[in-house]
Amino acid sequence: MNEVLPANDAIEYVLGAYMFFLLMVLLYIGILGAKFQRISRDISELTDEVEAGQTGKAPAATPATPATEKADEQAEESRV
Amino acid sequence: MSSNRLKALSIATVAILVVGFALVFFWTPMDADQGFKQKIFYLHVPLAIVALLGFMAGGVEGFRHLRSGDKRHDLNSYVFIHLSVVFGVAVLVTGAIWAKASWGYWWVWEEPTLVSFLIVFLLYCTYYPFRYAIEDRDQQARYASVFAITAGAFVPLNFMAVRMAESVIHPRVFATSEGGLPDSMLFTFLICFVGIGLLWLLLVKVEMAGKQASGQVSRLRRALDPEAHGRTVGGRIAPNMETP
Amino acid sequence: MTPSRTAFAAILGKDLRTELRTMRSLPAMVLFAITTFIIFRYGLDRTTLSGSLAGGVLWTTILFAAILGINRIFVSEQEEGGFDAFRLAPVDRTVLFTAKAAALFIYLSVLELIVVPIFAIFFLDSASGLLPLIVVLAGANLGICALGTLISSMAVNSRARDLLVPLLLLPLVVPLMIAATSATAPLLEAAGPSYDKFGTWLLVMGLYDGIFCLVGYAVFDFLLED
Numbered sequence: 001m002n003e004v005l006p007a008n009d010a011i012e013y014v015l016g017a018y019m020f021f022l023l024m025v026l027l028y029i030g031i032l033g034a035k036f037q038r039i040s041r042d043i044s045e046l047t048d049e050v051e052a053g054q055t056g057k058a059p060a061a062t063p064a065t066p067a068t069e070k071a072d073e074q075a076e077e078s079r080v
Numbered sequence: 081m082s083s084n085r086l087k088a089l090s091i092a093t094v095a096i097l098v099v100g101f102a103l104v105f106f107w108t109p110m111d112a113d114q115g116f117k118q119k120i121f122y123l124h125v126p127l128a129i130v131a132l133l134g135f136m137a138g139g140v141e142g143f144r145h146l147r148s149g150d151k152r153h154d155l156n157s158y159v160f161i162h163l164s165v166v167f168g169v170a171v172l173v174t175g176a177i178w179a180k181a182s183w184g185y186w187w188v189w190e191e192p193t194l195v196s197f198l199i200v201f202l203l204y205c206t207y208y209p210f211r212y213a214i215e216d217r218d219q220q221a222r223y224a225s226v227f228a229i230t231a232g233a234f235v236p237l238n239f240m241a242v243r244m245a246e247s248v249i250h251p252r253v254f255a256t257s258e259g260g261l262p263d264s265m266l267f268t269f270l271i272c273f274v275g276i277g278l279l280w281l282l283l284v285k286v287e288m289a290g291k292q293a294s295g296q297v298s299r300l301r302r303a304l305d306p307e308a309h310g311r312t313v314g315g316r317i318a319p320n321m322e323t324p
Numbered sequence: 325m326t327p328s329r330t331a332f333a334a335i336l337g338k339d340l341r342t343e344l345r346t347m348r349s350l351p352a353m354v355l356f357a358i359t360t361f362i363i364f365r366y367g368l369d370r371t372t373l374s375g376s377l378a379g380g381v382l383w384t385t386i387l388f389a390a391i392l393g394i395n396r397i398f399v400s401e402q403e404e405g406g407f408d409a410f411r412l413a414p415v416d417r418t419v420l421f422t423a424k425a426a427a428l429f430i431y432l433s434v435l436e437l438i439v440v441p442i443f444a445i446f447f448l449d450s451a452s453g454l455l456p457l458i459v460v461l462a463g464a465n466l467g468i469c470a471l472g473t474l475i476s477s478m479a480v481n482s483r484a485r486d487l488l489v490p491l492l493l494l495p496l497v498v499p500l501m502i503a504a505t506s507a508t509a510p511l512l513e514a515a516g517p518s519y520d521k522f523g524t525w526l527l528v529m530g531l532y533d534g535i536f537c538l539v540g541y542a543v544f545d546f547l548l549e550d
């Protein structure tokens with residue numbers, strides 16, 4: 001076990017390399033997070049629009065509501 | 081990919097990488113020639129090999145796209161190449177760190193594998209402006225496939241030429257992985273290689289899922305209001321999943 | 325003559341005749357090369373060159389002059405509807421590739437015929453390395469022409485036409501340049517030409533040319549699709 005941490009010999013460089021790798025992975029996760037947020041925002045925008053469209057047509061189109069709800073569900077499922 | 085398989089892939093990737101790196105630092109013996117800094121190779125070499133395999137897989141998908149016309153192959157080609165370019169950045173940085181540790185300089189022209197990787201990396205960096213420059217989507221996909229095939233053919237040629245150009249026989253650091261690599265080092269190397277490979281695969285799947293989601297958002301938009309939401313989500317460079 | 329050969333001759337002839345009449349590319353390429361030599365003379369602060377320095381200056385200049393020509397090879401087709409006319413013709417589409425590449429090869433050869441002796445006059449102490457240099461020039465020209473034609477046909481349909489050719493061509497042509505300069509440098513040594521690894525580098529160039537001629541030949545069809 002005395003090979004573990006030699007006080008000499010480039011340990012900063014090795015750790016630096018692995019840290020850089022970790023940094024890149026975390027950065028990528030961060031970018032994914034941002035992308036996910038944007039998509040969530042878009043989806044809530046669209047949901048609002050759909051619902052606004054529904055209430056706009058509500059008086060004449062009550063039978064239409066279950067149909068749009070079903071379409072929303074299907075969209076949700078295919079997204080997962 | 082279903083969320084269960086994605087979860088399984090993520091867990092497997094993290095587990096294998098953690099085990100691999102733990103082995104690197106706590107189990108594998110020290111290299112006799114280079115000492116502790118040799119341990120960079122358990123990170124640098126798998127990244128490089130996976131990136132190169134990714135580039136060539138991108139070429140294969142390009143070929144399949146030209147053959148069948150199925151846009152999914154173009155999407156695969158793009159994502160493979162994109163992620164390999166990202167991995168390529170990591171290859172070059174870890175390679176530079178190793179060079180600094182070994183020779184004292186951040187870059188050495190005498191290490192042929194590093195130099196040829198740089199050239200390959202630069203070539204694939206041109207993939208993005210190239211795609212961007214072509215407006216028609218179908219043409220863009222076709223031309224991108226041609227690029228992927230040409231660049232794929234280029235990779236081995238380039239390595240050969242650069243290697244031959246090195247007249248001075250420098251102590252090849254990668255000789256440790258060619259000549260008598262002790263079993264313990266080989267084992268650790270393989271574990272790290274599998275881990276990095278799974279990481280690449282995982283990131284590919286995640287990118288695809290992201291593109292799928294963006295594509296569906298666009299379709300919803302357009303279904304709701306064709307005039308107001310004419311703009312495409314997902315940019316002009318990359319293929320998207322708008323048309324199923 | 326098979327229809328392909330007739331088409332090949334027709335396209336090549338048209339290109340050469342147009343170039344002869346309008347002199348669009350060649351004078352620019354030649355002037356560019358000569359001016360670049362002068363810039364190198366001052367940039368490097370040298371009045372004679374030999375060995376790898378000579379090879380480097382010569383090949384860099386030829387390569388960038390070639391890019392000027394490559395940029396223009398499909399421009400007339402693009403502007404005057406030549407692509408469409410060609411698509412309608414009952415010929416194998418790859419003939420356009422081979423004919424254009426052949427035209428480019430001829431332009432490059434003419435360029436080198438003019439420019440290499442001038443290079444020798446400017447910088448070289450002895451001209452004894454020039455004869456074997458012809459082989460190296462021919463080998464490199466072939467690769468540059470195959471790739472250049474392929475890339476130019478894609479670039480001509482894009483937004484950033486003049487930018488795309490150097491962007492894509494330069495990394496792709498690196499192995500060829502490695503081989504060409506490595507073969508040229510010993511030929512231009514001050515002490516007289518040496519053939520150190522000459523055959524090996526010619527082989528590498530041949531391999532490179534073979535692969536990319538094949539690739540260009542195979543994929544060109546897809547580039548012309550609508």
